[in-house]
Amino acid sequence: MAWIPITLLAATFQILRTARQHELRRYLNVNAAGFVRYAYGFPMALVAFAITFVVFRAELPTPPWRFWPIIAGAGVAQILGTLALLRSFQLRDFAIGTVYVKTEVILVAIVSAVALGEPLAPLGWVAAIVCMVGVAWLAAPDKLSDVARSAADPAALMGVAAGLGFALAAAGIRGASNSLGDAPTWNRALVTLTAMLAIQALINGAQLALFDRAALRSVAVHWRPALPVGVLSLAGSACWALAVTLTSAAKVRTLGQVELVLAFAISAFWLHERHRRAEYLASGLVMLGVVGVVALG
Template structure:
């Protein structure tokens, strides 16, 4: 088994656990506050992890230039804006359309990787991505016929447009991350991954701190005072990001994102075993499609 596969699965699991922890924080902090906690508590761990790896291993510190900084800024800013657009889509009346179209991220990422990184997807890879997308959409659309109708007929709705933009920007973020890592050359892939992670999260922390100080200054203090509850979010976030960044250093970002859809399976499992919520037939079909897409991706890409 190629190394990027278990790394991606672990990253998806950590992202699922981080999301569950973020939901617990929602009672104490605003949405922006919860997102800010990811960066402000995650960045120090990312920086320490990179420094420790360079000091304790035989790896040479990668040489970074303007190209690296450009891609880090591109990936970091795109991720922040994508998250904001997704939140906006969730708050709109036709949230089903927003949710559904945000899940086109994998397809948009595949197109972007082909165009900007010259990493084309094989026919088998496209088939696997589409199967996985069908499963994700099945799991994402709200229950009932109205959910599908609202999502499909609302393609021109503002929520759908925000969802599409969110998915596209998450794709841009993935391109930025891989571009930054590739710009560091062919050295130790862990050093390249950790350096990219540290740079991106530190830049995001600076940008989000400025934004929070301008728009919601009091929220920064609330995030810092809630460190006992917020720090685990940052730790799980940076651990998950380390997995994503490493996988994207090793493999085409479209394949990484496609395999990362197993997060939806983990989410349903948490609902079933953590909250005693029995999965519906539609959820089981969605899980089967995602699993089929993942297996197909690993076998025929």
């Protein structure tokens, strides 16, 4: 059951990182704010890699050929998910954007069932649907009959896109880590994380170098507010990778939705954003579905 405290740590690191990343929009555009987590996270991952496998001479897993396309796909999915998430924040606000991403609860369950053969139990699917109703209500907080008219809400669409990206990334990380055989859990998680961050830093960095060099320079210029994002990103990513190495991606990502509670606390007390009662009730329904998936899935 070690995956439970590790997942809770991952959720805490993630919501703190996302909040700091949201604040970076004062200095950086969406693409550059997304790149920060790879630009500053990858060097730190390399340090952890060197300490583990060079200093302590731990067993280094040998990746099979299938490891590379899986982890590359996971890395690209996470890049696109991060960009969609930041865009959702921009269109609405931090807490509501965070809740839209909770469509990941169903999406990661579907991806896990199809790609990894790890489906939820029947009651787990019911709880996941409850979670989705909460998300729909959040898209139309005044009355649920507005859901159809709000289906094309750009913030909702970006949040769902982010959820899909993160679901694919979670399943890909588990699949890549499992392909490394019977090496110790930490070793497999660290190799998987370092490889993914390297790919992400290369792809996103090359894209900025080719099409938005001013944004790339801004990432370096604003290193002081950006550095904590890198630290929190690495800590959160390491915990996620370790957790999905220990158990199914659907269980890990569902339990991780406790970050929703943290999101509203940060939104109210740190970012000074205000929300209506209906939005809190809808978010509570999302959390009820999350708890149901954890307990019954």
